[in-house]
Amino acid sequence: MPKSLEKTRKKIAKKKGNITALHENSRDSQRLRRAQNRDDKLLRVASARKKNDKPLVVRAAYFQESIRENDGKPLELSAIQELITTYVHQNDEEFGVLKKERRPGRPASTREDLLKIKIAADEKEYENGFYLPDLTDADNVVFLDRWEGDWSYLSTLKWVRISKSGVVAPSKFPPKGES
Template identity: 80%
Template structure:
């Protein structure tokens, strides 16, 4: 939580005493407004960052669950490809259900549009190189199993890109606009 407003308020109250008697356009009231706007901006930026980080957190949680179901052992390439295929096509049933319940001649709902875009993005990423933790490395599997949902911990993992052809490339975390 940003603290600049509290600090500014404390400084002004030490100097002036009661803050409620400030003139509307005084320097101190302008300082308070700037501090409030700065705090609001920090909250807004943090919320946007969390929203952007959410898909990678969900992806890591999905593969962590797969590792735990496997007994915290590394996976083979066939199992990894199956997991990727399942992850990419996880919204297909919901998309088809929304498509069927829509009356003929009606435009698609917002949820249907979002699912269509999500499915297309995941398929394209899978063709070019799907971004996931390296599930073949024993140390990486242990680290992924210990992960408790923190964003900062994900940078300790090894990440790879696996294309639909089976080509594996090492990758860095976080992906810099590549996924």
């Protein structure tokens, strides 16, 4: 959490004593406002970054769980493609339920539209090359099994793109807009 406001407040309190008795437009009050704005901006940027990073963290957690179900052993390409297909179509059931519940002639709900877009995007990514940790490499499988959910550890893993046709291409982390 940003601490520039606390540091600034402490410095002003050392100099002035009581900081509740500041003039509205004094230099010290302006310093406090700037520090507060800086802290707010850092929190906004951090939350936006966390929101952008969440899909890759969720994806890595899904494949980590599949590795754990396989007793921490590397997988064959056919098994990986089955896992990818399961991942891509994990929301199909909810999408079907939402579609059935909708009365005829009514527009789709926001949730239904979002699921449709997500499923289509995942299918397109799978056609071009699905981005995931390399599950065929034994060392990488061990590293993925040890992963505890933080973003910074994901860069230690080897990442690949696997297309629907079976082409495996090495990739870098983070994907930088290639997904």
